[in-house]
Amino acid sequence: MPARRRVVDPGELRAAMAEVVSWLDGGDQPDRATLAAAVRASLRTLAQGAPGRSVEVRVPPFAAEQCVAGPTHTRGTPPNVVETDPRTWLELATGRLAWAEAVDTGRVIASGTRADDIAEYLPVV
Numbered sequence: 001m002p003a004r005r006r007v008v009d010p011g012e013l014r015a016a017m018a019e020v021v022s023w024l025d026g027g028d029q030p031d032r033a034t035l036a037a038a039v040r041a042s043l044r045t046l047a048q049g050a051p052g053r054s055v056e057v058r059v060p061p062f063a064a065e066q067c068v069a070g071p072t073h074t075r076g077t078p079p080n081v082v083e084t085d086p087r088t089w090l091e092l093a094t095g096r097l098a099w100a101e102a103v104d105t106g107r108v109i110a111s112g113t114r115a116d117d118i119a120e121y122l123p124v125v
Contacts (some may be wrong), residue, residue, distance in 0.1 A: 004119045008044045016041040017125055020090055036062045039086050042093040042124055050121040054114050058083040080112030095123030 016037040016096040019030040021099035029035070039062040046057065047067040051076045054070030056078040066078070084092070099119035110116055 008048060009042050013041045013045055013125065017090075017094070024087070024091060024094060024096055026084065029109055035086055039063055039089060040088065045124045046093070046118065046121055049124060050118065054078075055080040055082060055112070055118055057081075057089075057118060059089040062086060067078045067121075068114060070114055070117075079114070080114040080117075082108060082110050082115050082118060084108045092122050 009103070014087065018032045020038040023029050030038075037105060037114075039059050041061050043057060043059060043065040046066040049071070050067040051067035053066040053072045055068040056064055056066050058064040060083070068080075070076055084102070084107060088097065088102055092099065097107075099108070099116070103110055103116075
């Protein structure tokens with residue numbers, strides 16, 4: 001039986017995102033713990049809105065989540081992977097960056113036939 005995912009409270013998400021939003025808008029970069037909390041909360045929010053295990057979204061070094069309904073992946077490297085850096089992920093999560101632009105410019109690496117499916121669930125914040 002797979003582990004149960006912790007549900008993200010909207011207040012927790014707002015609190016996690018509060019400091020990173022000013023950074024995304026040109027302010028100072030938040031500390032590592034704040035950045036990690038925002039990435040994790042926004043990825044869990046994506047997984048809540050797009051339940052499933054067919055696409056794995058990776059934002060190293062902070063988190064990875066499986067999401068999107070479809071064929072379930074359980075072992076090894078998943079066939080559908082999205083990987084990006086924390087800033088790019090947060091820009092996608094907040095709607096400051098469009099999925100197509102992120103992929104076209106190489107800021108997001110999306111592999112597999114289902115990887116682009118997460119675009120319909122963005123932004124999450």
